Amino acid sequence: MTFFWSSWITILSFGCWLFILGALLMVLKFKPEVEEDGTTGHEYDGIREYDKPLPKWWLVIFFGSIVWGVVYWVFFPAMFPKSWDGIATVEVDGKTVPWTSKNELYSDLESNNKVFTDNFEKSILVQANAADAAKTLASLSEMQATMRRSDKPPADLQTKIDENIAALAPDVVKLSENPNALKVGSRLFLQNCAVCHGSNAKGATGYPNLTDNDWLYGGEASNILTTLHNGRVGGMPAWRDQIGEDGVRAAAEYVLSLSPDHGSKSNGELDNTLVTQGQAIFKQQCALCHGQDGKGMISAGAPNLTDNVWLYGGERETVRETLRYGRAGVMPQWETKLGNERIMLLAAYIYSLSDKGVPTATATVPANAPAPKAVASAN
Ligand code: HEC
Ligand code: HEC
Numbered sequence: 001m002t003f004f005w006s007s008w009i010t011i012l013s014f015g016c017w018l019f020i021l022g023a024l025l026m027v028l029k030f031k032p033e034v035e036e037d038g039t040t041g042h043e044y045d046g047i048r049e050y051d052k053p054l055p056k057w058w059l060v061i062f063f064g065s066i067v068w069g070v071v072y073w074v075f076f077p078a079m080f081p082k083s084w085d086g087i088a089t090v091e092v093d094g095k096t097v098p099w100t101s102k103n104e105l106y107s108d109l110e111s112n113n114k115v116f117t118d119n120f121e122k123s124i125l126v127q128a129n130a131a132d133a134a135k136t137l138a139s140l141s142e143m144q145a146t147m148r149r150s151d152k153p154p155a156d157l158q159t160k161i162d163e164n165i166a167a168l169a170p171d172v173v174k175l176s177e178n179p180n181a182l183k184v185g186s187r188l189f190l191q192n193c194a195v196c197h198g199s200n201a202k203g204a205t206g207y208p209n210l211t212d213n214d215w216l217y218g219g220e221a222s223n224i225l226t227t228l229h230n231g232r233v234g235g236m237p238a239w240r241d242q243i244g245e246d247g248v249r250a251a252a253e254y255v256l257s258l259s260p261d262h263g264s265k266s267n268g269e270l271d272n273t274l275v276t277q278g279q280a281i282f283k284q285q286c287a288l289c290h291g292q293d294g295k296g297m298i299s300a301g302a303p304n305l306t307d308n309v310w311l312y313g314g315e316r317e318t319v320r321e322t323l324r325y326g327r328a329g330v331m332p333q334w335e336t337k338l339g340n341e342r343i344m345l346l347a348a349y350i351y352s353l354s355d356k357g358v359p360t361a362t363a364t365v366p367a368n369a370p371a372p373k374a375v376a377s378a379n
Contacts, residue, residue, distance in 0.1 A: 128178035130171035140164040169222035175348035185349025211353040218298040231333030238326035252319040254278025263314030
């Protein structure tokens with residue numbers, strides 16, 4: 001809260017409190033004069049006022065609220081910002097910190113997370129015959145905590161973290177064969193990933209399909225883990241300034257010639273002169289990332305251009321657009337938001353979706369799959 005609003009509320013609360021206290025003292029001090037018939041002599045529309053004590057229950061609540069107000073001030077940071085932290089505390093990240101609504105939220109998230117993690121380790125990993133992963137997960141989260149806390153982490157720490165993540169790959173493969181793990185994974189997917197990749201994971205323009213065997217960054221369990229932990233940013237440069245509009249048109253025509261149905265039926269016949277010119281440009285400028293044969297390169301995240309799977313579209317004008325202005329699709333990182341255990345479940349789920357000889361898990365995500373409520377219980 002801003003200084004103004006905290007001060008405003010503090011003054012208002014103190015004001016009310018003083019007013020009530022004052023009213024109480026005044027009533028105690030000034031007794032009304034009572035006439036012989038027991039009334040105060042006040043009469044309104046024929047109703048005469050007596051001087052009777054207030055009911056007990058009412059007084060108990062009245063004094064109780066005053067005491068409660070004081071107790072509240074003592075326990076919680078209820079006064080001008082930073083002038084009083086209150087004596088209430090919560091546990092966050094192993095430390096006892098003063099109560100604030102934010103700290104309480106963190107503390108709740110942590111304890112929910114612990115329930116999830118315990119359940120994951122004690123039942124899901126054990127069921128999937130992957131209990132060994134627990135040790136790797138423990139050392140991984142320790143290293144991540146060191147990374148978070150230190151301003152100047154040791155130079156090789158990130159490498160060690162990456163190695164630990166890669167070491168989880170065989171267990172992800174095991175999880176991908178366990179129906180229970182896939183069920184939780186599919187719910188996590190609906191909750192976190194479906195907004196971009198679609199609830200059936202088949203993607204949309206700019207958002208890759210995760211159910212096919214066409215990968216920008218690789219479909220091995222270790223590739224998927226890395227994608228989820230660190231996120232990815234596509235790096236297709238803009239070419240208009242470098243090769244000009246003519247160059248763009250030629251290179252685009254060559255790209256279309258690589259695709260089995262020339263990108264899209266609506267493209268019609270290709271211009272062979274442009275294709276030949278484009279091929280020269282491609283070998284010079286594009287092969288570096290997309291490969292000499294145009295089949296793409298996982299290390300660069302550069303897609304295969306020789307199939308009919310398009311991330312941004314195979315229509316002639318769309319391909320030209322891609323070349324003119326470049327593309328930079330962003331896959332967010334999930335490490336901080338979801339943690340290592342949920343990422344393993346998601347990776348297992350994604351791994352199970354592509355054709356790896358494992359029964360496709362589309363069967364495990366019904367279109368009417370239970371919404372986030374079910375996920376909350378999995379937490
Ligand atoms: C904000 C949108 C967005 C969300 C949310 C999102 N993704 Fe992505 N994801 C992308 C984009 C965009 C790419 C492609 C990146 C690129 O073009 O280089 C991608 C790429 C990927 C890839 C790599 C595909 C390949 O071909 O190598 C995987 C795997 C993936 N996402 C899984 C997930 C999972 C699992 C989640 C949920 C935890 C998720 N994504 C949530 C946008 C998103
Ligand atoms: C620095 C590496 C790099 C170079 C050089 C490069 N590309 Fe790309 N290209 C990429 C990446 C990475 C993507 C994916 C972008 C994304 O994921 O958002 C991409 C995407 C594309 C796409 C979109 C494919 C689809 O499925 O929609 C086309 C078409 C393309 N590149 C053609 C070319 C051509 C033609 C050239 C040469 C003029 C070229 N690229 C040069 C890295 C590169």
